[in-house]
Each structure stands twice: as C-alpha cells, then as structure tokens.
Amino acid sequence: MRWSRNSSNAVPARGWLPSLVWLIPLAAALVCIGLAYRSVSERGPAIVISFPNAEGLEAGKAAVRYRDVDIGSVTAITLAPDRSHVLVEVRLTESAKRFAAKGARFWIVHPRVDAGGVSGLGTLLSGAYIGADAGHSHETETRFxxxxxxxxxxxxxxxxxxxxHGDSLGSVDIGSPVYYRRLxxxxxxxxxxDKDGAGVTLNVFVGRPYQQYVGTNTRWWQASGLDLRLDSNGLQLNTQSLAAVMLGGIAFQGPPGETVGEAAAGGAVFRLARDESDAMRHDDGPPAQVVMRFSQSLRGLSVGAPVDFRGIQLGEVTKIGIEFDPKTREFTLPVTLNLYPDRLGQRYRESVQHRDASAGKALLVKLVASGLRGQLRTGNLLTNQLYVALDMFPQAPTAHVDLNRRPIELPTAPNTLQELQVQIADIAKKLNQVPFDQIGNNLDSALANANLLLRQLDTQLAPQARDTLASAERTFNVAQAVLQQDSPLQADMHRALTQLTQTLRSLNTLADYLEQHPESLVWGKGRNAN
Structure with a gap:
C-alpha cells in the first residue's frame, strides 16, 4: 500500500475492500445461526419420565419413538433422591408436543419374550429406546x-x-391371546x-369387529394346555393352538344350540371357567354342601374329584380333612362336597318346586333310610385316583340324617376292597385263635404211639406170621404136586373114572332089557333072549 506525499495525514492510496478470506467464517456463522434457530424452533417440550431402572438407555443416544418414528431423544438420566427409581429427561420434537399431554404412556423397548410373543429384536443392534403412546387429554404434563x-x-x-372372574390364573398372563372358534x-x-384372595380378575380386549360375537350368554374358559379325553368314542385331543398350549390363552363362545343373542356392553362381567366342559355345563343352581366321613385311607382322592351317582356327576370334592374323636380315640377323615340337586332331573326339580321347602329334605331322609350311602371307588387303575360314588345299598346298616346340622352329614359305606380287608382280618383273627401248639403236641404223641405199635408188630406178630406163611406154602406145594398130570393120584383117578363109565353103560343096557322083558324079574332070562 502506498501513501500520498502532499497530505499531512496518511491515507490509503485506494478504497478499502474486504478480503475473500473473511467470507468463509461468515458463511459458517450464518449456517450455525440457521441451524440453531431451526433447532430452537423445532424443539418441543421437555418431560421427565420415571422408570424402575434405565436398562439399555444411554443419554444423548437413546431415542423416543412412536410407530418406529423418532419423536424425541433422551437428554439426561439421573437417580431419584430416594434411589428407588431413575429419572429420564426427554426432549420431544415440536411435532410431538401432543405426547406431553395427560394420559400419554412411555415404556422402555428391549428384547422381550412374553405371552404376547417376541418383540424388540431390533434393539439388539440399535440399542434400547423409549416407546410412546399419545394421550387424548388437552391438559399437558411434564412428569410421567x-x-x-x-x-x-x-x-x-x-x-x-x-x-x-375365575378361581385361578392358570398359565394366562398379560398379552395372552383370546380366541373365538380358534381364531x-x-x-x-x-x-x-381379588381383594379377598379367593380368585383373580382378568381384563380382556376383543378387537373390532369381533366384539359383536360377545353376547350376554357368552361362556368364557381357559384354553391353555391340552384337553385329552378317553371315552366310548375313542381318544380325543382338543386345544386352541400351539401358542395357547405354550403360553396360555382364553376362549369364548355361546352355549351349544343357542345364538349369540343380545350383545354385551363394554365392561360386562363374566365367569371364567376351568375348561370348555365346565363353561358349557348347564346352570345347576346353588350347590348344597354336605360332609361324608370315611375311615379308610384317602390316598388318591383330591380336591375337585367328582361325586358320581351311577355315572352322572352330581358335584365335586371341595375339602379333605382329618379329625380326632376323643370318645372313641379314633381318627375320622371328613370330606366336604358340593352337590347340585338340580342335576337329578326335571321331574325331581318339579316335585320339589311344587311342594313346600322341606320336600327335598324329606326325600333325602327317605333315600338314606332306603340305603343311600357314599363310597370311595377307584376311577383310574393306572393313577389310582379315587372319586366319591353315591349309590343305594339296601343291605347297609340303618343310618339317620340330622337335618339341623350344617353342613348335613351323609352316611358312608366301605368299598369292596375294604370289606375284603375286613374279612381277611377276621379270618386271620380266627386262625390266630386255633391252638396249633397243642395240636402239634398231640400229633407228636400219636406218631410216637404208632411207632411203638409198629415195633411190637415187628417183634411179636411178625415171627408167627412168617411160620403161618411157611405152612401155607407147604400146603400149596402138596396140592400142586397132587394136581400134576403125571402124579399117581391122577392115574388112579383116571382108571376109576373109566371103570365107572363101563358100569354106567352096563346099567343102561340092563334097564333097556327090563323095560322090554319085565317078566324076566320073575322067570329069569329066557333061552331065546339076546
């Protein structure tokens, strides 16, 4: 740069022009300002979410997503003052400010296997993130x-x-499927x-348009596990799906032979049955609680075992206990049952309804007097499972029913095996009373006397018997010698028989002559006689 000679002040020789080098940082500054403005203008509200733990989350990296679209990011993770949970600070985008409304829900997404299936596998590569669901309220909140x-x-x-409402949860859990006709x-x-601890309450969701099949008469049951039955039709296996077998599930359907009927309103309450057969069973009315006392072992009898009357299930076992009677000093085993009298048929229900309230009790007294008893029987030879059978035993000992006792106690009868055991015990008792020792001693004495008698026979009677046998043998030898063909006696007898034959012939000739000449007896034989 050159300066003018005539000027008292030093001035540039030509006008000042900015250097091109300054344009680069100026442009960068403008870009930063634009980005900062854009970032500030697009920033949504800041919220704080509390979680039991921050498993998989990392500040500055973890995102907040709705339907796999980023709607915010995690800016900080801190521990709560009481150290019971963590506080996750989240900055939402401007377009996602509705997620700061009251009722919004947030959860941590990571690989999960539950009753609803397998989810969050994508986080194995990208890392955990926070899932979000918007609320419908117009009120805003900053803490969730x-x-x-x-x-x-x-x-x-x-x-x-x-x-x-059901008795137990079974294998059902949150996310378990709900089926209608296996769909x-x-x-x-x-x-x-439940507050009283007597059961469980489940909330189920049925999506559109299938909620139209939920009627006021719909039956619900647990569809988890396998329903294996062996009956006169063969082996039957019923199940909803493999997922229901492994993870549990619930099914619903209308009663057999009935239409869906009036649609049930949202929030309607239903009973959850143990299985399909329990759900489809006809409403049997309130049960009657009775007690039966057994003296035999109850091994193989369990709660829920059926109470059977000639093949018809009238109830089930609800309780099994043991009691000690100080008077008899014996233990009894009381079994509590729920019986459904309405299962005895339409005529029974009509006969009871048309009469006074004591008709059923009077009928029970008559049945017990006629031999109605409870008996334990084996229902399965493989598992040795027992059930309670109600049947008529006309030869059973007389029993009475106390109708004023609650619950009513019904008499029992021993089963066949128990009777056989009692009979065997009686036989063993009688055999135990037999004096086997005395009988053995008497038998030893008798054998000794017999042995002495045999010795006497051998020493005294045997020699005489041998002499007699020798004499008899000599007699037989003589007789044999006499009867031989070449013996003298045989020859003499032969000659004597010959002479006797000749004499008989002469006498025969004389008799013929006298018959022809009887006068010869007087006059003698004539000269001309032959």
Missing part, C-alpha cells in the same frame, strides 16, 4: 411414570373390554388378585 411392559391396547385401537380376536390386558 413409565410402564414396565408395553401397553396391551394402543391408542386408536377399536374394540371392547370385558372383565372375567385369535383379542388379548388379555390386565390381571389382578
């Missing part, structure tokens, strides 16, 4: 409590929810234990 598991029903999913139409959304 995260869910431990993903929600069973997403926002906007149409359908209806129902409440089921999955919903899932279990919640499981809680």
């Amino acid at each position: 409590t995260g869910l431990e598991t993903p929600p069973a029903i997403g926002t906007g999913e149409e359908g209806a929810q129902y409440v089921l 999955q139409v919903g899932r279990v959304t919640g499981v809680t234990l």
Whole structure:
C-alpha cells in the first residue's frame, strides 16, 4: 500500500475492500445461526419420565419413538433422591408436543419374550429406546411414570373390554391371546388378585369387529394346555393352538344350540371357567354342601374329584380333612362336597318346586333310610385316583340324617376292597385263635404211639406170621404136586373114572332089557333072549 506525499495525514492510496478470506467464517456463522434457530424452533417440550431402572438407555443416544418414528431423544438420566427409581429427561420434537399431554404412556423397548410373543429384536443392534403412546387429554404434563411392559391396547385401537372372574390364573398372563372358534380376536390386558384372595380378575380386549360375537350368554374358559379325553368314542385331543398350549390363552363362545343373542356392553362381567366342559355345563343352581366321613385311607382322592351317582356327576370334592374323636380315640377323615340337586332331573326339580321347602329334605331322609350311602371307588387303575360314588345299598346298616346340622352329614359305606380287608382280618383273627401248639403236641404223641405199635408188630406178630406163611406154602406145594398130570393120584383117578363109565353103560343096557322083558324079574332070562 502506498501513501500520498502532499497530505499531512496518511491515507490509503485506494478504497478499502474486504478480503475473500473473511467470507468463509461468515458463511459458517450464518449456517450455525440457521441451524440453531431451526433447532430452537423445532424443539418441543421437555418431560421427565420415571422408570424402575434405565436398562439399555444411554443419554444423548437413546431415542423416543412412536410407530418406529423418532419423536424425541433422551437428554439426561439421573437417580431419584430416594434411589428407588431413575429419572429420564426427554426432549420431544415440536411435532410431538401432543405426547406431553395427560394420559400419554412411555415404556422402555428391549428384547422381550412374553405371552404376547417376541418383540424388540431390533434393539439388539440399535440399542434400547423409549416407546410412546399419545394421550387424548388437552391438559399437558411434564412428569410421567413409565410402564414396565408395553401397553396391551394402543391408542386408536377399536374394540371392547370385558372383565372375567375365575378361581385361578392358570398359565394366562398379560398379552395372552383370546380366541373365538380358534381364531385369535383379542388379548388379555390386565390381571389382578381379588381383594379377598379367593380368585383373580382378568381384563380382556376383543378387537373390532369381533366384539359383536360377545353376547350376554357368552361362556368364557381357559384354553391353555391340552384337553385329552378317553371315552366310548375313542381318544380325543382338543386345544386352541400351539401358542395357547405354550403360553396360555382364553376362549369364548355361546352355549351349544343357542345364538349369540343380545350383545354385551363394554365392561360386562363374566365367569371364567376351568375348561370348555365346565363353561358349557348347564346352570345347576346353588350347590348344597354336605360332609361324608370315611375311615379308610384317602390316598388318591383330591380336591375337585367328582361325586358320581351311577355315572352322572352330581358335584365335586371341595375339602379333605382329618379329625380326632376323643370318645372313641379314633381318627375320622371328613370330606366336604358340593352337590347340585338340580342335576337329578326335571321331574325331581318339579316335585320339589311344587311342594313346600322341606320336600327335598324329606326325600333325602327317605333315600338314606332306603340305603343311600357314599363310597370311595377307584376311577383310574393306572393313577389310582379315587372319586366319591353315591349309590343305594339296601343291605347297609340303618343310618339317620340330622337335618339341623350344617353342613348335613351323609352316611358312608366301605368299598369292596375294604370289606375284603375286613374279612381277611377276621379270618386271620380266627386262625390266630386255633391252638396249633397243642395240636402239634398231640400229633407228636400219636406218631410216637404208632411207632411203638409198629415195633411190637415187628417183634411179636411178625415171627408167627412168617411160620403161618411157611405152612401155607407147604400146603400149596402138596396140592400142586397132587394136581400134576403125571402124579399117581391122577392115574388112579383116571382108571376109576373109566371103570365107572363101563358100569354106567352096563346099567343102561340092563334097564333097556327090563323095560322090554319085565317078566324076566320073575322067570329069569329066557333061552331065546339076546
């Protein structure tokens, strides 16, 4: 740069022009300002979510997603002051500000295997993230409590929810499928234990349009496991699907022979049966509780065992106990049963309904007097499972029923095996009373006397018997010698017989002559006689 000579002040020789080098940082600054403005303008609200733990989450990397679209990111993870949970700070985008509304739900997504299936496998490569579901409220919130598991029903999913009450949960869990005619139409959304601890309550969701098949008369049952039956039709195996067998499930359907009827409203309450046969059974009315006392072993009898009357199930066993009687100093085994009298048939129900309330009790007294008894019988020879059989035993000892006792106690009869055991015990007792020692001693004495008698026979009678036998032998030898053909006696007898024959012939000739000449006896034989 050159300066002018005539000027008292030093001025540049030509005008100042900015260097091109300054344009590069200026452009970078403008870009940063633009990005910062864009970032600030697109920033949504900041919220804090509490989780039991921050498994898999990392500040600055973990995202917040809805339907696999990023709607925010995790900015910080801190431990709560009481160290019972963690606080995850999240910055949402401007377009996702609705997720800061009251009712929004958040949960951590990572690989999970549950009753609903396998989910979150993509996080094996990308890492865990926070799943989100928007709320419908217009009120905003900044603090949320995260869910431990993903929600069973997403926002906007149409359908209806129902409440089921059952005795036990079985293998059903949140996310287990719900089936209608073996088609999955919903899932279990919640499981809680009743306040009294006597059962469980399940919330189920049935999606559209299948909720129209849920009527006021619909029956629900646990469809998990295998239903294996062996009857007169052969071996039958019933199950909903392989998923229901492995993970559990619930099925519903209308009663056989009936239509769906009036549709059930959302939130309707139903009974959850143990299996399909229990669910489809006709309503038998309230049960009558009775007690039977047995003295034999109850090994093989379990709660839920059927109470059978000639092949018809009238109830089931509800309780098995043991009691000690201080008077008799014996133990008894009381078995509590639930009986359903309405299962005895339409005529029984009509006969009881048309009469006063004591008709049923009077009939029970008559049946017991006629021999109605309870008996334990073996239902399965392979498993040795027992059941309670009600039957008539006309020869049973007389028994009475106390109708004022609660619950009513019915008399029992021993089974065939127990009677056989009693008979064998009686026989053994009688055999034990036989004096086998005395009989043995008497038998030893008798054998000794017999041995002495034999010795006397051998020493005294045997020599005489041998002499007699020798004399008899000599006599037989003489007789044999006399009877031989060449013996003198035989020759003499032969000559004597010959002479006797000749004499008989002469006498025969004389008799013929005298018959012809009887006068010869007087005059003698004439000269001309031959």
